[in-house]
Amino acid sequence: MAVIEIKQVAKTFGSFTALHSVDLTIADQEFMVLLGASGCGKTTLLRIIAGLETPTTGEVWIGGRRVDHLPPRERGIAMVFQNYAVFPHLTVFENIAFGLRMKKMDQAEVTRRVNRTAELMHIEQLLKRYSGELSGGQRQRVAVARALAMEPDVILMDEPLSNLDALLRLEMRAELKGVLAESKTTTIYVTHDQVEAMSLADRISVMNGGRIVQAANPVEVYRNPAARFVGSFIGNPPMNFLKAEPAGAGKWQVAGQVFDGPAAAAAEFAIRPEDLHPAEAGLPAEVRVVEPLGPHTLITASVAGQPFRAVLESNLLPAPGDMLRLAPVPDRIRWFDPATQSAL
Incomplete structure (x- = not known):
C-alpha cells in the first residue's frame, strides 16, 4: 500500500519560507492534485516528496516507511515532468525501457512491461520511431508510459499537460484518469489549471502562500470553499x-x-x-x-x-x-x- 504522509513539512530558502508546516495524508491509489498559483509551494512540496529537495523540518512517509532521508531511487516513485524529458536519440521502445534497463531487469520482463504500458497509452504503433520525430502529445504519452513501466508505488506529475494545446490537454486528461485508475497507482499531480484539477482529482489540495488552505473532493472545494481565497481562486x-x-x-x-x-x-x-x-x-x-x-x-x-x-x-x-x-x-x-x- 502506498499511503503518503506529509508531517509538519517546512522548507526555507534563506529568509524565504516556501512551505509552512504542511500536513497531508494521501490514501493508497488516490489521485491527489496540488492546485495553486505560481509561487504557492506546490512544486516545492512535490520535489520534497520526490527527494529532489530536502525539507528544512518535517517528515515524509510512503507506504509506512520514512523516506525523507532516502535518495529518489529508493523511494518507489516515478516522475513525469512538464518538459517530457524523453531522449530524442532513442526509440520510443528504448525510452520506455530506459529505467528498467538501469535496474538491470531481465529482457523478457523489459519487453513485457514496455508493450503493456505502450498499449495502455495507445502508442504501441510508435515503438520503433525515434521520440524526436513525435508530436508533443505523443512525447508526453511516452513520458507517462516510461513512468508506468517502472510499476512504482507513487507517480508524481509536475504540470505534465501545460505544454499541450487545449484540444490535446482535453484528450490527455481523460486518458490519464483512466490509465492511472487502471494501474492502481497513488498519484500526486501539480497544476495551476483548475479545470485539470476538478476533472482529474479524487481530492484537491488548494495551496496558497506555502500552506494547504483546503483539501477535499472537487465538489466540496467548489461548493463549500473553506476560505475566501478558495472561492476566489476556484471557478471561472x-x-x-x-x-x-x-x-x-x-x-x-x-x-x-x-x-x-x-x-x-x-x-x-x-x-x-x-x-x-x-x-x-x-x-x-x-x-x-x-x-x-x-x-x-x-x-x-x-x-x-x-x-x-x-x-x-x-x-x-x-x-x-x-x-x-x-x-x-x-x-x-x-x-x-x-x-x-x-x-x-
Whole structure:
C-alpha cells in the first residue's frame, strides 16, 4: 500500500519560507492534485516528496516507511515532468525501457512491461520511431508510459499537460484518469489549471502562500470553499463577494437586500455567478459588459459599486447600462469572516 504522509513539512530558502508546516495524508491509489498559483509551494512540496529537495523540518512517509532521508531511487516513485524529458536519440521502445534497463531487469520482463504500458497509452504503433520525430502529445504519452513501466508505488506529475494545446490537454486528461485508475497507482499531480484539477482529482489540495488552505473532493472545494481565497481562486469566473451589514439576529443587509446568514460579529456575502438569476426582487445590478458565450451569457455588472458577474441563459442578452435584479439561489449563498477570511 502506498499511503503518503506529509508531517509538519517546512522548507526555507534563506529568509524565504516556501512551505509552512504542511500536513497531508494521501490514501493508497488516490489521485491527489496540488492546485495553486505560481509561487504557492506546490512544486516545492512535490520535489520534497520526490527527494529532489530536502525539507528544512518535517517528515515524509510512503507506504509506512520514512523516506525523507532516502535518495529518489529508493523511494518507489516515478516522475513525469512538464518538459517530457524523453531522449530524442532513442526509440520510443528504448525510452520506455530506459529505467528498467538501469535496474538491470531481465529482457523478457523489459519487453513485457514496455508493450503493456505502450498499449495502455495507445502508442504501441510508435515503438520503433525515434521520440524526436513525435508530436508533443505523443512525447508526453511516452513520458507517462516510461513512468508506468517502472510499476512504482507513487507517480508524481509536475504540470505534465501545460505544454499541450487545449484540444490535446482535453484528450490527455481523460486518458490519464483512466490509465492511472487502471494501474492502481497513488498519484500526486501539480497544476495551476483548475479545470485539470476538478476533472482529474479524487481530492484537491488548494495551496496558497506555502500552506494547504483546503483539501477535499472537487465538489466540496467548489461548493463549500473553506476560505475566501478558495472561492476566489476556484471557478471561472470566480465567486462574487459583497460587503454585508448586520440587520438583526441572523440577518444581513447586502446591497439593500436582506438575507438570512450566520450568527457572527461580521460577515462577507459570497455567491457564484451561475447561482444567480434575473428576478423582480434581488441585488440591483447595472450591466457593464455582455459576453455571449454560446451555451450561456456572461455579464459583468456593478453591484453596490463592486464588479459582479452573473451567468445567464443564452437567450438573455441585456445591453450595457441596463438595470437588472439578480436573485441568488438561497442555499448557494456562502459567508466568510472578513478578519480571518475563513468560511462561517
